[in-house]
Amino acid sequence: MSTFSAQIKKEWLYSSLAWSGVILLLTAINSVHDLLVVPEHRFNNHPFWALQEWAIWYLLTPISFRLLNQLHSQEKSKNRPYILVFIVIFCCSMSYQAIFDAFFYNDKIPATLVYFAPSHPMVIGVIMVVWHHFLNQHSLPAAETLLVDSGKDKVLVPLSDIMHINSASNYVEIFTSNKTYLKRATLKGVEQHLPSKQFIRTHRCHLINLSHVERLQTSSTGSVTIMMKNGQPINLSKTYKRHVTQLCNAA
Secondary structure (H helix, E strand, O other): OOOOHHHHHHHHHHHHHHHHHHHHHHHHHHHHHHHHHOHHHHOOOOOHHHHHEEEEEEEEHHHHHHHHHHHHHHHOOOOHHHHHHHHHHHHHHHHHHHHHHHHHHOOOOOHHHHOOOOOOHHHHHHHHHHHHHHHHHHOOOOOEEEEEEOOEEEEEEEEHHOOEEHHHEEEEEEEOOOEEEEEEEOOHHEEEEEOOOOEEEEEEOOEEEEHHEEEEEEEEOEEEEEEEEEOEEEEEEHHHHHHHHHHHHHH
């Protein structure tokens, strides 16, 4: 199973288990309450009322997890994915709730919106906290391999074999000592799945594996070229010069 498929399965599993627990808890509280109070103070809810009210979150929660992961990998701002997902999920959940209550309970839509307005933001907030601490793909330890294209097949290349990676439009080129692979992804997206202490930027279009660096070569004009162990020169831009120099000296 690929890392991507395993991540989606994990998101759905977290959602299903969590909401099943919440719905069972709410149902139990409702039942115990009605057993302990006098008839006129009972809720008298339908046995499946909690499932009717909150079942939509079985779907919205994994969608929220997926959106957060997708937006987090694309946006430069750390806060923007949270804001976008909050708005989208809040609008979807409130629309569903208003339509559901109007159809099944004949409740007025404004009354439903007012009643659920406080609880749905709280639910979305909890979803984001769970995602941030347990399901954030970009905070997980990097894998030891990278899935790449090799003709019509896909193969796993050990990270230790990768010398450097170049951006090529909608693809990246992954270079090893004896072969070049393609992967349909952005350089930024690939970079986020690599160990930051091993793979570093030298240019907006280049990533290098520090363990394959032979030396830094400085020209008479002050420009620096990174010489890889296989003799391949890699340009080092001024933007990354200081950072790369420090890391190479410390390696």
